[in-house]
Amino acid sequence: MKPAPFSYHAPSTLDAMLALLAEGGEDGKVIAGGQSLVPMMNFRLARPARLFDLNGVAELDFLRAEGGWLRIGALARHAAFHRPPCGGPTGALLAEVVRHIAHYPIRQRGTFAGSIAHADPASEWCLVAATLGAEIVARSRAGERRIGAGDFFLASLSTALRPDELIVEVRLPILDAGWRTGFCEFSRRVGDFGIAMTAVALRVESGVVREARIGVGGVEDHPARQPAAEQALVGQPVAARAFAAAADAVAGAVRPMEDLHADAAYRRHLARTTTRRALEQACAGSGS
Amino acid sequence: MADGPTRYIGMPHKRLEDRTLLTGGGRFAADLSAPGQLHMRVVRSPVAFGRLRSVDVREARRLPGVVAVWTFADVERIPPIQIRLTKIGGLEPYQQTVLARDYVRYVGDPVAAVFAEDPYVAEDAAELVFPEIEELPACISATEPPREFMPETLPGVSSEAACVTKAYGDLDAAFAAAHEVVELEVAVGRHTGVPLETRGALAEFDPAKGTLTMRGAAKVPHYNRGQVARMLDMPDEMVHLIQGHVGGGFGVRGELYPEDVLVCHAALRLKRPVKWVEDRQEHLMAANHSRDQSYRLRAAVDARGFILGLQAEVFSDQGGYVRTHGVTVPDLSAAMLPGPYLVPAYRADVHVRLTNKTPAGTYRAPGRYESTFARERLLDAIAHALGRDPVEVRRVNLIPRDRMPFDRGVDTLGTRVVYDSGDYALLLDKLLAYLDYDRLKQALAARRAAGEHVGFGLGYFVEKSGLGPADKAVISIDAEGMVEVVTGAASIGQGIETAMAQICAEVLEVPIERIRVVHGRTDRIDYGMGAFASRVTVMTGCAVKAAAEALLEKLAGAQVGTPASAEGWFRADHMTYPYGIHAAVVRVDPGTCAVHVERFVVAYDIGRAVNPMLVEGQIVGGAVQGIGGALFEEFVYDANGQPLVTTFGDYLMPTLAEVPPVEALVTEDAPATQNPLGVKGAGEAGINGAGAAIAAAVDDALGRPGAVTRLPVTPIRLHRLLGERD
Secondary structure, three states, X not given: OOOOOOEEEOOOOHHHHHHHHHHHOOOEEEEOOOOOHHHHHHOOOOOOOEEEEOOOOHHHOOEEEXXXXXXXXXXXXXXXXXXXXXXXXXXXXXXXXXXXXOOHXXXXXXXXXXXXXXXXXXXHHHHHHHHHOOEEEEEEOOEEEEEEHHHHEEEOOEEOOOOOOEEEEEEEEOOOOOEEEEEEXXXXXXXXXXXXXXXXXXXXXXXXXXXXXXEEEOOOOOOEEOHHHHHHHOOOEOOHHHHHHHHHHHHHHOOXXXXXXXXXXXXXXXXXXXXXXXXXXHHOOOOO | OOOOOOOOOOOOOOOOOHHHHHOXXXXXXXXXXXXXXXXXXXXXXXXXXXXXXXXXXXXXXXOOOEEEEEOHHHOOOOOOOOOOOOOOOOXXXXXXXXXXXXXXXXXXXXXXXXXXXXXXXXXXXXXXXXXXXXXXXXXOOOOOOOOEOOOOOOOOOEOEEEEEEEEEOOHHHHHHOOOEEEEEEEEEEEEOOOOOOOOXXXXXXXXXXXXXXXXXXXXXXXHHHHHHHHHOOOOHHHEEEEOOOOOOXXXXXXXXXXXXXXXXXXXXXXXXOEEEEOOHHHHHHHOOEEEEEEEEEEEEEOOOOOEEEEEEEEEEEEEOOOOOOOOHHHHHHHHHOOOOEOOOOEXXXXXXXXXXXXXXXXXXXXXXHHHHHHHHHHHHHHHHHHOOOHHHHHHHHEOOHHHOOEEEEEEEOOEEEEEOOOOHHHHHHHHHHHHOHHHHHHHHHHHHHOOOOEEEEEEEEEOOEOOOOEEEEEEEEOOOOOEEEEEOOOOOOOOHHHHHHHHHHHHHOOOHHHEEEEOOEOOOOOOOOOOOOOOHHHHHHHHHHHHHHHHHHHHOOOOOOOOEEEEEEEEOOOOEOOEEEEEEEEEEEOOOOEEEEEEEXXXXXXXXXXXXXXXXXXXXXXXXXXXXXXXHOOOOEOOOOOEOOOOOOOOOOOOOOOOOOEEEEEEOOOOOOOOOOOOOOOOOOOOOOHHHHHHHHHHHHHOOOOOOOEEOOOHHHHHHHHHHHO
């Protein structure tokens, strides 16, 4: 339970970090909170030759609402979301979701952007990013590019990020008051990796769903929106029957992973449940 | 004493241990260091079963900072680890050597040991040790037919190491007279006690004195001292084992393991202190596992559900080797299966089978967690078969008070099982009154009618405690009136300093603050049994009482301030038998297939409590572990014998969020008749019936009697169970 040898680098500016990545990104790893990387190194499942410590790059420690986006700097910790970081349904959703991420002490260290870069299939933040349509801002010495969440997550622990690139920021759209959000996750114990989870955002007018974003995580090798379920819901009145139809559509569309805690049939069953419950939560108290 | 003697026994005195622990003064194995120490890292087999052809250590030895790398050839003179408890003939071939000789028998089997200047280098070097293993098909089930244990080197030695049989009464007559025969097949999964502190040791050789000292001892320091001395060919008195703070034992920590012997041997051979701290992944593969038993039960019952005869065939998965516990778990399973019921005719055959999993040993309520689950599932099945209430069927079978003491007709751990005292029907009545049982049943029925899946279940059990043969204590008082109680018991976190001090204070009539309790040190007392089998309060407690009384006698008429010392012994031929009932209310969420424990109640007759607060603490902690085994914890292996559960990411112990506040209903209606304090043990009260109660409650919640046949009831299993009905 001791890591293999590595060299440690702690730049204090973004430029210095990008320079390190440019020369040694292939066999190096960026560390911020170390939530997943440190255990993987201690198990010797990850053996980076170099470790680039982001924590000294103060310019990336920000979290602010700006121009319709929530801008999440690379050093923003999970704990920063314990209270809504912005108003409206986006802020409410984030404050709800964060309670499902690991445990309180871990949330003090782990970062939002680190979760996005790591791309665990059961990452709550990856699911939120996919569902809301986040923009991932990646920078290298060659420049900056913005990658939509739908193009960013490729597979389990695999993203579109290049070895010389750093996620400097993740941007989430701030939904207006016409939207409602909901989230439901099932894990074996509080704080465990979710076996299935659903995040939803619905724009509802006069009791009818006008737009729907439904994302499922923990079920397939990366979190993704569920077009069939979204289509099943749009145009429908907010009601249990419509939720059940959307949940069935999710269950029919997903191709679940299998592991020790869940086979495909059980994960499918869970995805149906978390979807139905996330929709119910989004519309709870809406009077319909 | 102006106010008359202060009472200590029976009072919820705060733990004397806690000030040090709460202020960060604890010294656990990993906290210990010695100048110039080396660090040991064990290289473990990556395959479950195979012929070990060679171990290439050349590259590892070349790594800077590495002092030594050992394989079996370096330790071939060290005999295998002997059996401490329940040693029966014929087990010798199954004992484990400290490093694998010619076969590896589980993933985690030690094949080499690296000694290096720091733990990082030791781990780097361990990666450079290359065992050449010819992999063989693994056996991962004790219900499969036996095979050869080590075919090439021990031809003809079967993987069934023993069959433990216990029987009495006329079983044929019972089945001939049966109104109905109820059959059942159930199993308890593989799980174990997982202490917060992993194993660890620091061994030092003092060349001036010629003594070897191992710190990090836990459960049975005196026994282990003798074994280390024997295995390393030293006189007993030149070896000392010393216990510091211990972060939990549960039967698992503190048995003699290969690593303990390796550390001691290395300190002697390398002439430097040697430290070893196990990591969690190693712990989950290398420290004793437990449970993992399958039961096939047949009961002959009359029309009321009275059991005329019970026949059991049990398969006990021993894992790769027979370790220090010998056949303790199978023996207790067979002896304790009849539990609190009369059962006039009985036979159990327990097959002890070696498989290619981590070796198994005892875990809190060994052989009882499993047998209680099987027996209570059977009682529920009988109730269902006859259309009778489960509580009433139990009542019909309970041993009546006027049959006490009750000779169970079997023996275990070398002593006849004679229930010394008990009023089983009374405890059942008290529990039902506490629960307001009829109203509880109505409330649950109403919730079920409203669409919820809620249910109630209980499990009745008899515990055992106070295993002999003897314990010793030495108490001395100095000129200032400070009292020292030296025991051979071990503290594994259960609060023995407090309990022993209370007993001493009560007898001597001195304030408890003046008493210091010593334990777990072979250099302070020549006899000690450590801490296991819920024996310390009974055995050590009575020895402390005897020593305190002897001291009083010596001091009679002496001047105040006269220093004095006295020793006391307590001997017991028979154990004492507390008993209890676990009751659970659970809710099943069909959407997630999760089981939520809403209420968990433990009714337990302790005979007499030395410290009710500590008793309650034991019960709550045990219940949490019991719920863990019922719903969460399981070591799963794939078909090749690869362990799939080797981290806390997959070995799921319940947290505060998964358990309700445990309600303890402790009674003192049946004091022990075999000891002067009237005390019985508390250590295993909280865990024994947890699997049984939760299984019954899940059945009830699903409205499907007999649905649960296997623990743990995981969501994936429940999903399959619910799917079967569609």
